[in-house]
Amino acid sequence: MKKNIIFFILLVSFGQIVSGQKKDGYFSIQGDLSEIKTKFKKAVLLYPLPNEYITDTATIVDQKFSFSGKVPYPTMASIKYLKEEKGPSNVPFILPIFLESGSIKINAVDGQLNHIKVSGSSSHNEFETLKIKNDLFLKDVIEPLGKRIKEVSVLKDTAKLAELRKLLLEEINRSRESIYLGYVKENPTSVIIYYCLIEGGGIPFSPARIKPYFEGLAAKEKQSIQGKSIREIFESGVRVKPGNQAPDFTLNTPTGKDTTLSSLKGKYVFIDFWASWCAPCRKEVPNVLKAFSNYKQKGFEVLAVSLDEPGSRDKWIKAIHADQSSAFIHVINRKGSINDVAKKYGVSQIPASFLVNPEGKIIAVNLRDEELHKKLDDIFK
Known part of the structure; x- marks a missing residue:
């Protein structure tokens, strides 16, 4: 099994031993999906540590798999099950699970994918x-x-x-x-x-x-x-609220070039936090594209900050092309680094956005749908 550091995001960046957690922190997971007809190829466990995010991949053999690791506190995690077949219908099934010290068992019930039982975790x-x-x-x-x-x-x-x-x-x-x-x-x-x-x-x-x-x-x-x-x-x-200076940051474009927020001073910048896996984020893209098309000649810029992990670079690029949003300035954390931009902006859920004026001050937060167009109409009328 291979483990990789992905990214740090405020939503899952908590850490310390708390009540209910055994001192050693070691956990093991034994999974048995043999009652389910759907055949799975791999299971991917994702969970946070205080300053990093871990993925752990296991091959599923005869519908059985296992994981082991260490967490310093009970923490929210997820297991993504990947099917054997390929194609657009191969949508992974994702099981949320609370990890904690001890032996955790995952078993299918009644042959139903949505009836998976988790035992051995009181926090779960x-x-x-x-x-x-x-x-x-x-x-x-x-x-x-x-x-x-x-x-x-x-x-x-x-x-x-x-x-x-x-x-x-x-x-x-x-x-x-x-x-x-x-x-x-x-x-x-x-x-x-x-x-x-x-x-x-x-x-x-x-x-x-x-x-x-x-x-x-x-x-x-x-x-x-x-x-x-x-x-x-x-x-x-x-x-990070209207009237205050927007925290500066530097991230990488798809070509690996550094882009800094402060380099865009003189323009109105719509900082849009998103990820390729975030359906509500991508649903809003046509609305932002319309706003960009209407006001780009008047000094409006979109800086799309991806919270995709470095290991999902291909999915990030694919989403940009699929959404036809390549005209935006797209950035992501440097490969192997910890993304603290979300933390700077207090972003714990996405989509999240901040509109910054030419002086670098925040003038609006979380504009969506018609609210974005009304605000820009007022600015550029």
């Missing part, structure tokens, strides 16, 4: 409890709303569509606060409270939404490295 059991609640919410509220939005989209009723999308966002944020932040309030010493705080931050992520729940924690939780990382989100929110 807590996560599953919340996942069940969230799945019910998706079925009862989000699916009907999504169906209604699709119907209205066909009718091209823009006013009603905007109303429904606003309602959808409100419902998502209401649910996240109830499920995840409610869990923090009721279980303030749980090992998954840091994960819950991030999830409870809503869309777009709001530090103000989670701050009261964080401040209600005991000093031990707030002073842990995980707690300090959460507090850093608040500090980033104060630094």
Whole structure:
């Protein structure tokens, strides 16, 4: 099995031994998918350490696989299962899992891919409890709303569509606060409270939404490295807001050339954090392309900051071409380096964006859809 450092992103950059974690930190995973008819070729485990992100790849033999490693604290991870066949239908199945010290077993139940059981991780059991609640919410509220939005989209009723999308966002944020932040309030010493705080931050992520729940924690939780990382989100929110200078940074273009934000002074720069695997990010690309086409001659530039890991360079390049966004300035972290730009900007969820004026000051945050065009109309009218 091969391990590679990928990238550091604030969402998963927490670390310290917390209650519930055995001292040695070593874990082992034994996976058995023999009851599932779908044949898999490889399993890829992805998990964060305090200053790096690890991938670990295992070959699946007779539908069985294994992993081992060490984590200093219970942490959110994922296992991606890759099928044997190739082609557009070969979409990997991804299983979220909480890693912790000890022996963890993964078994298929009833031959259903969506009925995989994880045992041996108490933190994963807590996560599953919340996942069940969230799945019910998706079925009862989000699916009907999504169906209604699709119907209205066909009718091209823009006013009603905007109303429904606003309602959808409100419902998502209401649910996240109830499920995840409610869990923090009721279980303030749980090992998954840091994960819950991030999830409870809503869309777009709001530090103000989670701050009261964080401040209600005991000093031990707030002073842990995980707690300090959460507090850093608040500090980033104060630094990176309209009226303040945008933090400078230097990243690589697809050709390997260094590009620095400050070199674009004199233009209005739309800093767009995205990744090739982020569907909402790529769905917004046509909207940003339209804005770029309308205002590029007037001094508008798009600086697209990818959070793809260095090992996914080909997927990054492929996404740029597929989205026809090569006219943007695309950058990514240097090969083998730790990407701290997301941390500088307090980005814990993507898509995320910042509009910077010619003097290098932030004038707007997270502009999407028509809001972006209205802001640019006001600037360039």
